[in-house]
Amino acid sequence: MPEAQDTCSVKTTCPYCGVGCGVIATKDTGNNVTIKGDSKHPANLGRLCSKGSALGETVDLDNRLLTPVVDNQQVSWDEALNTVAQRFKTTIEQHGPESVAFYVSGQLLTEDYYVANKLMKGFIGTANIDTNSRLCMSSAVAGHKRAFGTDTVGPCYEDLEQADAIAIIGSNFAWCHPVLYQRIEAARKKNKTRVIVIDPRRTHSCDSADLHLAIKPGTDGILFNGLLSFLMKNDCLDKCFIDQHTEGFEQAIDMAMSSASDIDMVAHRCDLNVKDVTEFYTLFANTEKFISFFSMGINQSSSGVDKVNAIINTHLATGRIGRPGMGAFSITGQPNAMGGREVGGLASTLAAHMDFTDADISRVQRFWNSPLIASKEGLKAVDLFHNVREGKIKALWIMATNPAVSIPNAGAVDEAMKKCDFVVVSDCTRQTDTTRYADVLLPAQAWGEKSGTVTNSERRISRQRSFLPAAGDAMPDWWIICKVAERMGFKDGFGFSSEAAIFREHAALSGFENEGQRDFDISGLADIDDVEYELLPPMQWPINRDNPKGTQRLLQNGRFYTMSGKARFVPVQPRLPVETTGVRFPLVLNTGRVRDQWHTMTRTAKSQRLSRHIREPFVQCHPKTARAHGLVHGQLTHIESKWGSVLVRTDITERQRKGELFIPLHWNDQYSARARVDAVVNPHVDPISGQPEFKHTPVMAKPVLHSWFGFMLSRKEYKLDCTYWTKLREADNWRYEFSDSEAHDLAWFKKHLLNGRDYEWVEFTDEINEVNRYLWFDESGLQGCVFTAAEYEKLPSREWLSTQFTEFELPWKHRVRMLAGENDSNKTDCGEVICSCFNVGKKTILEFIRNSTSANVEEIGEQLRAGTNCGSCRPELKCLIKEA
Numbered sequence: 001m002p003e004a005q006d007t008c009s010v011k012t013t014c015p016y017c018g019v020g021c022g023v024i025a026t027k028d029t030g031n032n033v034t035i036k037g038d039s040k041h042p043a044n045l046g047r048l049c050s051k052g053s054a055l056g057e058t059v060d061l062d063n064r065l066l067t068p069v070v071d072n073q074q075v076s077w078d079e080a081l082n083t084v085a086q087r088f089k090t091t092i093e094q095h096g097p098e099s100v101a102f103y104v105s106g107q108l109l110t111e112d113y114y115v116a117n118k119l120m121k122g123f124i125g126t127a128n129i130d131t132n133s134r135l136c137m138s139s140a141v142a143g144h145k146r147a148f149g150t151d152t153v154g155p156c157y158e159d160l161e162q163a164d165a166i167a168i169i170g171s172n173f174a175w176c177h178p179v180l181y182q183r184i185e186a187a188r189k190k191n192k193t194r195v196i197v198i199d200p201r202r203t204h205s206c207d208s209a210d211l212h213l214a215i216k217p218g219t220d221g222i223l224f225n226g227l228l229s230f231l232m233k234n235d236c237l238d239k240c241f242i243d244q245h246t247e248g249f250e251q252a253i254d255m256a257m258s259s260a261s262d263i264d265m266v267a268h269r270c271d272l273n274v275k276d277v278t279e280f281y282t283l284f285a286n287t288e289k290f291i292s293f294f295s296m297g298i299n300q301s302s303s304g305v306d307k308v309n310a311i312i313n314t315h316l317a318t319g320r321i322g323r324p325g326m327g328a329f330s331i332t333g334q335p336n337a338m339g340g341r342e343v344g345g346l347a348s349t350l351a352a353h354m355d356f357t358d359a360d361i362s363r364v365q366r367f368w369n370s371p372l373i374a375s376k377e378g379l380k381a382v383d384l385f386h387n388v389r390e391g392k393i394k395a396l397w398i399m400a401t402n403p404a405v406s407i408p409n410a411g412a413v414d415e416a417m418k419k420c421d422f423v424v425v426s427d428c429t430r431q432t433d434t435t436r437y438a439d440v441l442l443p444a445q446a447w448g449e450k451s452g453t454v455t456n457s458e459r460r461i462s463r464q465r466s467f468l469p470a471a472g473d474a475m476p477d478w479w480i481i482c483k484v485a486e487r488m489g490f491k492d493g494f495g496f497s498s499e500a501a502i503f504r505e506h507a508a509l510s511g512f513e514n515e516g517q518r519d520f521d522i523s524g525l526a527d528i529d530d531v532e533y534e535l536l537p538p539m540q541w542p543i544n545r546d547n548p549k550g551t552q553r554l555l556q557n558g559r560f561y562t563m564s565g566k567a568r569f570v571p572v573q574p575r576l577p578v579e580t581t582g583v584r585f586p587l588v589l590n591t592g593r594v595r596d597q598w599h600t601m602t603r604t605a606k607s608q609r610l611s612r613h614i615r616e617p618f619v620q621c622h623p624k625t626a627r628a629h630g631l632v633h634g635q636l637t638h639i640e641s642k643w644g645s646v647l648v649r650t651d652i653t654e655r656q657r658k659g660e661l662f663i664p665l666h667w668n669d670q671y672s673a674r675a676r677v678d679a680v681v682n683p684h685v686d687p688i689s690g691q692p693e694f695k696h697t698p699v700m701a702k703p704v705l706h707s708w709f710g711f712m713l714s715r716k717e718y719k720l721d722c723t724y725w726t727k728l729r730e731a732d733n734w735r736y737e738f739s740d741s742e743a744h745d746l747a748w749f750k751k752h753l754l755n756g757r758d759y760e761w762v763e764f765t766d767e768i769n770e771v772n773r774y775l776w777f778d779e780s781g782l783q784g785c786v787f788t789a790a791e792y793e794k795l796p797s798r799e800w801l802s803t804q805f806t807e808f809e810l811p812w813k814h815r816v817r818m819l820a821g822e823n824d825s826n827k828t829d830c831g832e833v834i835c836s837c838f839n840v841g842k843k844t845i846l847e848f849i850r851n852s853t854s855a856n857v858e859e860i861g862e863q864l865r866a867g868t869n870c871g872s873c874r875p876e877l878k879c880l881i882k883e884a
C-alpha cells in the first residue's frame with residue numbers, strides 16, 4: 001500500500017476537560033488522524049494526557065448519527081426541522097413558554113450555546129434552559145457571585161507554577177486534569193512547591209503529595225471555618241486588605257469561631273488527626289503564595305456553595321487574591337463549561353454574566369431586539385427533569401449530552417423522558433441511554449468536524465477548528481438551532497451565516513453598556529472579520545479596549561463587582577449531607593472519574609487503548625468494610641440505595657476510608673448490564689446552586705455469588721442477556737465479561753449470536769471442572785470464542801486469545817490451542833494496562849521493578865517507555881514502585 005501523505009495539520013482544542021489543551025490534528029489521505037500537543041498553546045505547552053493523545057482513535061463513524069430521524073424513520077433535514085419547530089410552537093401556544101425546556105451541555109461550543117440561550121430566553125421567553133455544567137461547577141459560580149459580585153475566576157495556570165503551596169481540594173487532578181498535574185509536578189522540581197490533598201480517598205493525586213487529609217465526606221466547611229478561626233487566633237489576617245477591600249468579615253469570623261474555633265474539635269468532626277490539621281493550617285498561615293485549587297469534591301454537595309465561600313473567605317482574610325501564585329481557583333470538568341457560563345447557559349443567569357435584574361433584562365432585550373424575554377430564573381437540571389416527569393414540561397430538547405446516565409436518580413430521568421410528549425435529541429452519537437427516548441434525532445457534527453470557540457478554566461478562549469468533513473448529513477449545533485428558530489418565526493434574530501458572525505454578536509453583547517461594571521467583556525473581538533476569527537490565538541478574557549491582548553489575572557486591584565466594589569465575606573454555618581447513613585443503608589457512596597474515560601464513554605470507549613486501563617465498572621472499598629459486608633475482591637457486589645441499584649466488580653483497597661465506597665460515573669447501559677451509578681445517587685441539591693450531591697449517597701452493599709462465569713471475544717458486537725455483562729473494544733474484536741446465577745449452554749449462545757446465520761462451531765467441554773469452550777467460524781474464518789466456567793479463576797487469560805483475532809485463518813493446530821486457552825508461557829499477558837500510550841501492563845512493570853535494584857519512574861521510562869509520552873500514568877508508576 002502506498003504510504004499516506006499528510007494533507008492537513010490543524011490547530012484545535014481537546015474536547016475532554018476544562019484544562020483546554022491545544023492539539024495539532026493531522027489527517028492523512030486515508031483519513032487517519034494523528035494528534036500531538038500544541039507546544040505554542042499556553043494551557044498545555046505541548047503536553048497531552050492519555051485521553052487527548054488518543055483522540056485520533058475516536059473519530060470513526062461507528063455509532064455516529066448520520067441522518068435526521070423522526071419517529072424512528074430517516075427523514076430530510078427539512079422535515080425534521082419543521083417537526084421540531086411545529087411541536088415547540090404548538091406546545092407553547094397551548095401551554096405557555098414554561099411548558100418547554102432545553103437541556104444543553106458543556107460539550108457545546110460557545111457559538112452553539114449562545115444561540116440556544118438566545119432562542120430560549122430572548123425569543124421563547126422562558127429561562128428553562130439548563131446545562132449539564134450545573135452538575136459540575138454551578139456551586140463555584142454561585143460562590144463567586146456571592147463573594148465577588150460576579151462569576152469571576154481570578155487566577156491562571158501560571159499561578160499554579162508560581163505558588164509555594166497548593167491545596168488540592170476535592171479533586172483527583174492526577175486523573176481528571178492530568179496536564180495541570182504534570183505542570184505542577186514539573187514546577188515542584190524547581191520550586192519545591194508543597195502540595196496538600198484534601199480528599200476522602202487516597203487517590204493517585206495523593207501519591208506524591210506532602211500531606212493528605214483524608215477528610216470525612218461533607219465536612220470541608222468545618223475544616224475551612226477552622227482555618228479562618230486559626231488565622232484570626234494566630235494574628236495572620238491581612239487587616240488592611242479586610243478593611244479596604246471587603247465587607248462582612250465580622251459576621252463570617254463570628255460564625256467560624258462559633259462553629260470551628262478549636263483544632264481538636266475540627267479534627268474530630270472531620271475525622272482527621274490534630275497533627276495533620278495543624279500542619280495544614282500552619283502551612284497556609286505561613287505561605288503567602290498559596291493556591292486553593294478546588295473541583296467536584298467541593299461543588300457536588302448539598303452545601304457546595306457554602307464550602308466554596310468558606311475557602312474564598314480564607315483568601316480574602318489574608319488578602320491572598322489577585323496576585324501571582326495565589327487565590328481560590330475553581331477548575332471545571334468540561335471543555336466549555338466556562339463558555340456556557342459566559343453566554344448564560346445556566347438557567348440561573350441571563351447572558352454575558354448578566355442576571356435577572358430589571359436593568360440586565362432590559363439591556364439584553366434591547367440588544368437582542370427580542371419580542372419577549374425571560375424575567376426570572378428557569379428550572380435547574382434536577383428540577384427540570386422533575387418537572388418533565390410531572391408533565392409540566394411537555395417538549396424537551398436535549399443537546400450533546402446524556403442525562404439518562406448523568407443526572408442523579410437516573411431511573412426517574414428515564415421515567416420523565418418516557419412520559420414526555422415530545423423529546424428531541426441532537427447529538428453526534430446514534431445509540432446512547434438518552435437517544436432511546438427521542439421522538440426526533442438531529443445529527444450534530446462531532447469534534448474534528450465542527451468549528452467555534454471554547455473557554456477553559458483560566459478564562460482562555462481557544463478556537464476549535466474543523467479538520468474533517470462532516471459525517472453524513474451532520475450539521476453544526478448552531479445551524480440546527482437557528483433553523484428551528486427561523487421556522488418558529490424568529491428569522492430576524494437567527495439569520496447567522498457562520499459561527500464567526502455569532503461570536504461577533506456574543507462579543508458585542510459582552511461590551512454593551514458595560515463601563516467596567518461587568519467582568520466578562522470581550523468587546524475587543526466584536527469587530528474581528530472572518531479571517532481574524534479563523535486565526536484567533538488563545539486569549540484570556542477580559543479582551544477590550546483597555547486589554548486588547550487579554551488579561552492574565554483578574555481581581556488584581558482589590559476592586560470587585562459588587563455594588564460597593566468590595567468583596568463579600570460569607571458567614572458559613574457548616575451543614576452535613578442531607579441523607580445520613582443508617583441501619584438499612586450503612587455505607588457512603590462517592591462517585592467520580594477514572595483516568596482514561598470521559599463522561600458517559602460515548603467517545604473514549606471507541607479507543608481500545610483507553611479501554612484497557614480499567615476494563616470493568618467497579619466498586620472500591622476498604623478491606624475492613626469488605627470483611628464486614630462479606631465482599632470478595634474480584635467478585636461482584638450489589639450496591640443499593642433508596643433510588644436504585646448497580647452490580648459491579650469489587651476492588652478492595654486501603655485507598656478508601658472505612659465505611660465508604662467509590663464507583664466511577666462512566667459506565668452505562670451501552671457498556672454494561674447494570675453499572676449506571678447515577679441510578680443509585682441521591683437527587684438532593686444545594687439550595688442555592690442546584691448542584692447535586694454526587695459525593696454522598698447512603699447505600700448498602702452485598703456480595704453476589706454467581707455460579708457461572710465467562711468471557712466472549714467476537715468480531716461483531718452483541719447484546720448479551722445475562723445478569724452481569726460488560727463490554728469493551730479491543731484491537732480486532734469486542735470483549736465481553738459475563739456471569740449469571742445459572743449456566744447457559746451452547747444452544748443459548750447460538751440463539752444469541754446466530755442472528756439468522758449458520759456458523760461452524762468447534763466446542764470443548766470438561767464436565768468434571770464445569771468448563772465449556774466454543775469457537776465459531778464463517779467462510780472468512782474465526783468470528784469469536786466463548787469460555788465459561790463454574791469458577792471465575794478457571795477462565796484463561798484473555799490477552800493471548802485476543803491476539804488470535806489479528807488473523808481470520810486459523811489452522812487446526814491453533815484452534816486446538818485456542819480451545820485449550822494456551823498462551824505459551826503467559827508472557828503475552830501484561831495485565832491491566834498502566835501506560836496507554838505504549839501499551840505497558842502492570843505485570844510487566846512490576847516484574848521490571850522487582851528485578852531492578854533501584855527502579856524509579858525515569859528508569860522505567862528508559863527501559864519500558866512507560867510514562868514517557870503523555871505522562872498520565874506517572875502517578876501510577878510511582879505507586880507501583882512503592883507497592884513492589
Ligand code: SF4
Pocket residue numbers: 014015016017018019020021044047048049050051052053176177178179180
Ligand atoms: Fe484533553 Fe487531557 Fe488536556 Fe484535559 S488534560 S484537555 S483531557 S489533553
